[in-house]
Amino acid sequence: QSALTQPPSASGSPGQSVTISCTGTSSDVGGYNYVSWYQQHPGKAPKLMIYDVSKRPSGVPDRFSGSKSGNTASLTVSGLQAEDEADYYCSSYAGSNKFVFGSGTKVTVL
């Protein structure tokens, strides 16, 4: 159960877009459409931002979008705002009722 691979950091200016990748294998990301993304501010619990690859829970701004191609999933944050500065983690179902998280990406709003 190796962690999914994410870039350690990403950044953008207010109003710009930033895309975070999440690379796994055919046994997790590539094998199921159960990729989710979480936002975590310092000292806070994670918050679900995307589930089922591209669906947004109620209350999550449509500036957040998800996609997947092969073994790589992506989260795009459009129209960056100061409050989007946080750590972001992907997660995937990995079969046999097991799950795996990504290594995490720190997003900085310049």
Next chain:
Amino acid sequence: EVQLVESGGGLVQPGGSLRLSCAASGFTFSSYWMYWVRQAPGKGLVWVSRINTDGTSTTYADSVKGRFTISRDNAKNTLYLQMNSLTAEDTALYYCARDFRYSAYHWGQGTLVTVSS
């Protein structure tokens, strides 16, 4: 409003045991899978364990299999994590979370477990 409140964390010596609890409210607890997820200080999220709605099916990360046991009491709306043979590598903030389509939709605030002599 969905609430998940973890408790039971603390300082324990290597080789020791601890039982974490997660009290759930605001939803029909018995209808949802539940998870434990941990986060070592300054590190990323790690999935630990999952349990189905009636407690008859459980799964674990390889790193805790054979040492940790997840369980639930649907009458008490409470999730548990029994942790045995603890090592320093188990030091982390432990979150319980409620499932929604193979994602962790609602999270508690976590309970800190520190394994140290």
